Amino acid sequence: MKNKFFKAVLAFCVLSASLNSNAALIVDGVEVEALEINESLESFYNFSSSNYSANTGYELANQLVGFFATDSTDTLGLYLIFGGPGSDAGNVNFDLSANDGEIIYVDDPNAATRSDTVLATSTGYSVDFIYGANRTDGLIFSNFTGDVWDFALSFNETLGIDSFSFLTFDDSGVDSVAVFSDVVDNISISSVSSAPNSPIAVSAPTTLMILALSLSCIFASRRKLS
Known part of the structure; x- marks a missing residue:
């Protein structure tokens, strides 16, 4: 379950980054x-x-x-x-x-x-x-x-x-x-x-993307401690 959550967060980050990119x-x-x-x-x-x-x-x-x-x-x-x-x-x-x-x-x-x-x-x-x-x-x-x-x-x-x-x-x-x-x-x-x-x-990270990155970092640190 934890593994799926971590993958979902990473996928969300990638998606957010791609949506914020601009064509040249x-x-x-x-x-x-x-x-x-x-x-x-x-x-x-x-x-x-x-x-x-x-x-x-x-x-x-x-x-x-x-x-x-x-x-x-x-x-x-x-x-x-x-x-x-x-x-x-x-x-x-x-x-x-x-x-x-x-x-x-x-x-x-x-x-x-x-x-x-x-x-x-x-x-x-x-x-x-x-x-x-x-x-x-x-x-x-x-x-x-x-x-x-x-x-x-x-x-x-x-x-x-x-x-x-x-x-x-x-x-x-x-x-x-x-x-x-x-x-x-x-x-x-x-x-x-x-x-x-x-x-x-590429535009600056959105609030949602920053939140997703924060959640992934928190999860990763808790996993190391467990």
Whole structure:
């Protein structure tokens, strides 16, 4: 009976540890962290009809800027924003392949005036953005149903875009560039259970796990004394 109890406690510890582990977000082989926001993914995009642009604060002239964010409901979203203040007019055409998730928002939501084309394909989407100088185009990709998925961008046209930056964020929300390239052609993004040479972040032990460990230690010490 004692032996069964001890095994049960150990199993509970292992289960608690596994439930508290997080999948890693990988961009071109580099692990990145998401920004935590206290609003919806769409409202943070902050599209304005006065400048026909995203206004997240991370837009960069003549660049594709990508980053992850988790909203107030802990929903993960991928932001891809082309151009910004000081940008040249642009035309970007790319294929987006993904085995999970979907586009939930496209820049300039007025379909009657937007010249963008976003078509669903058998593997994802075919996207064509056309935007003016000092403006942006972009999208939010979200609604992931699983923790492990693959996502890829393959570019056919990048007029007005000469580089790519993907941001990561620390615990205070301070951003830094995790991936940079002055060649915009193929980009690989994924969520994996473990990253090569990069440990997965594991949350601090929960109260229940600490209790289970304490019980196992007490039981082990009593067993030695008996």
